[in-house]
């Protein structure tokens with residue numbers, strides 16, 4: 001690590017070193033649950049916010065200044081790689097992400113571009129601005145979507161409940177799926193290495209919808225590509241592998257040798273950690289929905305997890321999935337305070 005960080009709890013825990021308390025950050029920590037996010041969001045579209053480095057930096061800094069978390073995460077979206085490859089991406093209020101030109105045929109797949117890193121230059125520019133603003137206070141996490149999760153959005157043309165079209169492709173035309181997955185994986189390697197060169201202090205690969213896959217399909221269509229990506233990253237910063245489904249797939253994820261595995265809320269985190277090779281840290285695994293509960297419940301659930309993880313190096317506190325737009329801001333802030341006051 002070249003930068004000297006004032007608060008390096010997150011990096012230490014990611015590298016399984018001893019810390020006085022677990023570090024905390026939360027997925028979707030910059031977002032619609034914050035009134036200050038809406039002040040910006042009411043002026044720009046979501047993609048304008050992502051693509052304007054000064055605005056992306058302003059939004060990245062909101063939870064740093066308002067919540068006091070131990071790591072910032074770049075404000076962007078996993079779907080920007082799909083857009084750079086040729087996807088016509090939009091985010092409509094109430095509808096969510098949409099690709100208006102879904103990728104379903106060999107011709108569609110062949111048209112996807114891999115040599116398009118220049119289209120993502122705005123992300124490197126944002127990282128430079130954010131690192132100036134952070135000024136070494138806490139680390140910055142970069143990220144990308146894992147190939148299977150990006151494939152699902154490209155094929156479905158947006159969010160999906162059951163991934164019917166994606167699974168139809170995996171079953172009926174596996175070679176077509178492999179062509180698309182390989183292209184996404186190759187761009188993702190270049191993209192994450194670009195973020196590392198631009199100065200992020202860690203990267204996270206989001207395989208949000210891995211839990212849709214069977215055990216064998218997970219190996220064939222997800223793990224294979226995630227492993228290929230991790231093998232080709234500049235391993236100068238910690239790498240976090242996230243899957244909704246990590247409760248089941250964690251031992252497989254470990255084979256791609258990440259520094260950290262981020263676990264949803266279904267599993268017992270200590271059991272997962274003990275099942276992994278020494279030196280792999282875990283992140284998670286609070287049920288995000290505790291944020292709706294009364295404050296004493298929030299505190300009790302955090303302490304329950306921390307007591308369970310007592311004595312374990314290599315534990316980063318996070319939610320098993322992202323903060324929801326209607327979660328009370330003061331509950332999230334309270335959760336961070338409880339974590340920051342905790343000492344082993």
Ligand SMILES: Cc1c2[nH]c(c1CCC(=O)O)Cc1[nH]c(c(CCC(=O)O)c1C)Cc1[nH]c(c(CCC(=O)O)c1C)Cc1[nH]c(c(C)c1CCC(=O)O)C2
Nearest residue numbers: 027028029030031046073074075076077078096206208322
């Ligand atoms: C699957 C996925 C996406 N995006 C992402 C994932 C993986 C994590 C996960 O599993 O949730 C990742 C993501 N999306 C966003 C970030 C920024 C950093 C952070 O604060 O975590 C990150 C890391 C901002 C965002 N990404 C999005 C928003 C909301 C945009 C808005 O303000 O309208 C934000 C703050 C939009 C988005 N982008 C995506 C969806 C499903 C949606 C929201 C749909 C909806 O609820 O309206 C795709």
